Amino acid sequence: MLSQKSSESVNAKKRFLKNEHILTVLLCAVSIPLSMSMWIVNLIYSKFIIRNEGFDEPVVISPARWLSSCFIPLVITFVGYRKKSLSISGALLGFGVGFILTLSNYCFLAVLFTFFISSSKATKVRPHLKHKFDPEYKEGGQRNWIQVLCNGGMATQLALLYLLDVGACERPIDFIRDYRASWLCMGVLGVFSSCNGDTWASELGTVISSSEPYLITSLKRVPKGTNGGISLIGTFFSGLGGFIIGLSYYLAVLYFADRSVLPYAPSQWPLLVYGTLGGLIGSFIDSLMGATLQYSGLDKDGKIVSHSSISVKHISGKNILDNHSVNLITTVIMGLLMPTISKNLWPMY
Template sequence: MADVGKKQLLALQEFKARGGGSLADVITRACSKGRKKRSSAAHAEASRGCLHAPGHGAVKGSAVSRRQGGPGGAEVISLGISMILFSWDDSNKDYFKMMTNIIILSVLICISLSFWIVSMTASTYYGTLRPISPWRWLVSILIPLIIASRGFKKKSLDHSGAIGGLVVGFILTVANYSFFAAMFMFFITSSKLTKWKGEIKKQIDSEYKEGGQRTWVQVFCNGGVPAELALLYMIESGPGEIPIDFSKQYTASWMCLSLLGALACCAGDTWASEIGTVMSSEPRLITTWEKVPVGTNGGITLVGLISSLLGGTSVGVAYFISQLMFVNDLDISAPQWPIIVFGGMAGLLGSITDSYLGATMQYSGLDTSTGMVVNHQTKDAKHISGKPILDNNAVNLFSSVVIALLLPGAAWGFWPRG
């Protein structure tokens, strides 16, 4: 077996040094080298046999030659398998990846065309439904799939989170490209900030996960409200981009701002928690204004509030830019710049709402054995604030619901008319 391993290594080295060649040629060269070495050894052994036992050297040499002459079938097969694996790793990896991408794209195109046929059939049958173009179907499937797969590879999502993100992304993208732009900004910035200064966060947060590793529960608590609003938006006005104008399309505009508010709320809370916890400023509890340890639910800082404002603004900017890119009749509609201001206010107010719910309905305790803030009661935990009614995911969900329901109505009173 040792000889077989040496031959395999020799063949692999020769294959790599000479830039490849056919598998049969390399195996033949390796076996020929092994045969020459064994023939020399057999000849020397036969000569020694003739010296020590006259008349029997030829027989002994012949036996040695038969025993060590050429490689057997098992050796050739073993070497061939090694060569196949070697050439697969070095030569065919890129080809396999390319073919996989082509197959996936072909399947997605077929799915998109199938959806388009269904939408055309439904539009023809009912007469009031606007069909969705095959290009929109393809973009709605392909782009969320790429984002979800990259999020999984970078450990921003686990398996269930990637599937949940794919579903939410598909619904938002097929409904309105501006919805997708806002969601994309929230996901990218939140993922980057979650990984930012992770070593410090490990020492503060007892539930910190490397890279974030969001599950399907977290995905739907942050994206469930926007996904539902996107479905209602498609029922109301059909898929497509519209300017936000209360004087012309009140219900559809209200739903657009409601969805933007929910995403900006989640972005503002994420920015505040991910940036505020690693800064040196000491947080204060929002209900009593007492100083609390870093990581306490309901603790706020000036840095955190500014971060929440910027987080919501970033989502508003993404929505506004996509409006400029995809909406055609902006010149006869109300100004769209208030979208940016609305996003910033939704992020700030959403973070404040989240902090208040966290301070009152989410348990926070200081574990004396580790010095970390925990979200559940233990024998070593000293109570800081809140009651064990909601967890962090539920707090995020309720905060986004509150902002999505209340803020569009308030914005209607101040929104410019076209």
């Protein structure tokens, strides 16, 4: 009996490995011709069109970078879809977001990967508790295209501006010698640190804290899951989530940045500080808008709902924005605010 079970497990493992090998081949079969076709288009455009317009040096991105920009996001989104962290629409849009971020700057890929992995793990912590106060909670926290757009849209726009203005390269933060590149990089950092900080605060703070949170506008106790609710543990996790993003950017810039430029750039460790700050400020802005512009009510089952009815008791906010709108506005604010803060303080270090 035991030998039969062991043989079945061995066969199942072999089938799994075989499927994994097939998936690897399929991913390569898609990403390699896709990246090569993009490189050829880039080569033709640079050699013939840009040169005819008067540019002396054609800009050609290497085939290896095109390949990594196709293959890595494809793997991440495919795994996310298989793990039920992304829906089909979320995976398709996520690939586009990952492609632009990876092509423009590998540091952007590092923070995107850190945000996706850490937020997905945080969403799956103690799901049985989240079901008690959130009727819209999905097992695994599956993200659709709207959530991907609201969390990564601003960062994608900044990365595209970086690609068009600076190019496909990695540069250290240096507002004195490289202002525009540093401004755009800090914008991307601000977006993802705020997203990760808010996700960690809402997904971990609500299930780890044993007490009810305070409403940020009145400091009164409110039920868990209320928009605009804050707690000491939630604030800690928002800062920690932002710190993780800053740490990933810091390590990436030390590894990928041009070795001829990095020694002359200022110290990069403030990325850790600004990542933490981005998580805290982003979570604060999100909570403030949630408490005032999002409707929160308590239904007869004791769950938090975002619509009003006769059987729902109003807790806070007006029905002006939904959660997606709040996330989008927060990322736009942080994408503009973080470079403004850092450009004035970075020369002090």
